[in-house]
Amino acid sequence: MVTETTCKFNAKLILPRDEFTIHILALKPDLEEVMGRSRIELTEDEDNFYIYIQSPDTVALKSTLNSIARWFKVVEDIKGRIN
Numbered sequence: 001m002v003t004e005t006t007c008k009f010n011a012k013l014i015l016p017r018d019e020f021t022i023h024i025l026a027l028k029p030d031l032e033e034v035m036g037r038s039r040i041e042l043t044e045d046e047d048n049f050y051i052y053i054q055s056p057d058t059v060a061l062k063s064t065l066n067s068i069a070r071w072f073k074v075v076e077d078i079k080g081r082i083n
């Protein structure tokens with residue numbers, strides 16, 4: 001499990017609420033957990049969603065960012081077929 005002391009690399013994604021609410025609702029359970037060797041935290045305010053990623057190395061960080069991007073693409077694909 002990733003601990004605060006082993007996390008050397010951090011990333012913060014800022015997503016506008018008006019564009020990404022559907023994505024966040026669909027993926028929220030997956031965005032609040034440990035993923036591989038990275039830890040993900042989701043917070044929000046009235047304007048934005050914030051996804052914080054803490055990883056022990058660049059390989060874990062890249063893997064987590066790629067996973068999140070793929071999840072968002074799946075949501076986009078589904079939205080496109082529904083609308």
